[in-house]
Amino acid sequence: MDKGEEDVSNKQVLLRDYVYGSLKETDMVLSTGTTHLKAPQGSKAILVKNIYLACDPYSRELMKKGFLDDSIKPGSAIAGFGVAKVLDSDHPEFKVGDLVWGMTKWEEYSLINKPEFMFKIHNTDVPLSYYTGILGMPGLTAYACFFELCSPKKGDYLFVSSASGAVGQIVGQFAKLMGCYVVGSAGSDDKVDLLKNKFGFDEAFNYKKEPDFDAALKRYFPDGIDIYFENVGGKMLDAVLLNMRPHGRIAVCGMISQYNLEQHEGVHNLVNFIFKRIRMEGFVVYEHVHLYPKFLDLTLQYIKEGKMVFIEDIIEGLESGPSALIRLFAGHIVGKPVIRVSSE
Template identity: 80%
Template sequence: MTKGEEVSNKQVVFRDYVHGPLKETDMVLSTSTTHLKVPQDSKAILVKNIYLACDPRTKILLIEPGLAIRGFGVAKVLDSDHPDFKEGDFVWGITTWEEYSLIKTPESLFKIHNTDVPLSYYTGILGMPGLSAYAGFFELCSPKKGEYVFVSSAYGGVGQIVGQFAKLMGCYVVGSAGSDDKVNLLKNKFRFDEAFNYKKEHDLAAALKRYFPDGIDIYFENVGGKMLDAVLLNMRHHGRIAACGMISQFNLEQHEGVHNLFNLISKRIRMEGFVVHDHYHLYPKFLDFTLQYIKEGKLVYTEDIIEGLEKGPSALIRLFAGQTVGKPVIRVSHE
């Protein structure tokens, strides 16, 4: 391939605006063409996408039907009209579900300098999920050694990192997941003190009381709905809740109500929602912290590498159904 050449460009697009549960038929693989050249004076960059992340927020990032789906990924710069990026650079950030993407605002991308770890990690533990875990846990929850921490959707891309951060801080950590296999991995691979399969619990409040007889100091919220209601009953005074996501509500047209909110007042609980973009300034600090523990083997991460852009829609559906083992990552091309 040469600069300026016109090439085919496979894309995954939404057929229409999505209402209700996301279905595989809502997405379609199409082919367009693109020129391997950035327009002059555009400050844009052209990238070849290498890895694309399957994240719950992908549905939220829907732009217009017929255009490539947006999401986080890792890419290689093929051409640049931006002074901060040059041909051959590796970057991570929001891109589009296609082989080649013209990114008109590359200022939101992060240049990858540390390539002695798998590049796919920048869709996960060293990318948006990792920074979300770091900002939510350390900045919002201010953990102390010996505190009691609960993580819902603990086997997800964010949850598994939060639990390990909590163990590094000397906390007692329990996680919930949707299968016995995931529960075993949380305890045996990610070093959670305990974990439980929420699908087997008829009374979530009673289950949490069993694992936290003295209550919960920190709750890292990834689920919402009935789980949040049960947690509120089991929080300790002056507990902290970081609301990162509410995946149980994503596919509902009418969101579930939460009935135990008075506990926020009576127990003086601080609950705060956050989005990762507000904490991008922490990325250098987060990266130094996390890389050190990865290289020392004190932080581990599980990925499910899926070969081929055409398999992206089915991978995204499995994610929402809780059928994935490890962070689903689509490999679009090789480095």
């Protein structure tokens, strides 16, 4: 087969330019390029066909210039987690036909230059899309951030913000399974209903209907909060600091309320760290990938036993990705948004 016969068209979503302030659909461009369906010899790369792509707040942060070392360059495909099938491999640990999940790009075909950060999928008796959510990065994030940073104990009082999102819904279920009292906040009455009646939270509230976050937290935590699983930042974090119990723990997983702001909101109640001896720590999932096998075994067991559930919103077509990401930040998506690029 000559080179021309190995080339195919490759639909992509590209970053127009670095993004400052609110993300807009026009910051992302649908384009069609050409991809060579072979991994270069000696590269140890793999060539994959993307099946599902995750729609995560993390992708928004990668659109900022100078975000760690991982910023997406203008004119390049949006980066994000996904599920894919290996079409060609120059890496000894991956073979043609393997199903994998990990960091890929918003395109039909991707050349993965560092497949060491890709995970093989061996358990296919659950939906493949779950590997963008409960069995993928959000699930591992929920597990490692909660159990490693929060030091939870049975009977602890836990508050989860953005609780109906991909990470929040999983954290709450892990906490309930170990005997914590769990309250979540979300941005609509429908999401509040899901938290209480689908995910088993003890209580939940619609933060958009609460003019005073401090008063709301005192209503649900009259004796204070032991653990805050932070996903939003800003005014909610400020109110939480007033309601933490002595020696409370705050795990900072995300701050979605701040990502579209050119100037981040300040936090004013920091003195509580001193008098309440609060511990607050940031979390990056890449430092905890060694926990994935243990996490996967436990979570698969819970899913199969019906002890954990997961809600996702399957969105058809790569071209729908930009609008889905905008709707995610606007709070218009329930659960985990997943883009279906191709058939399994």
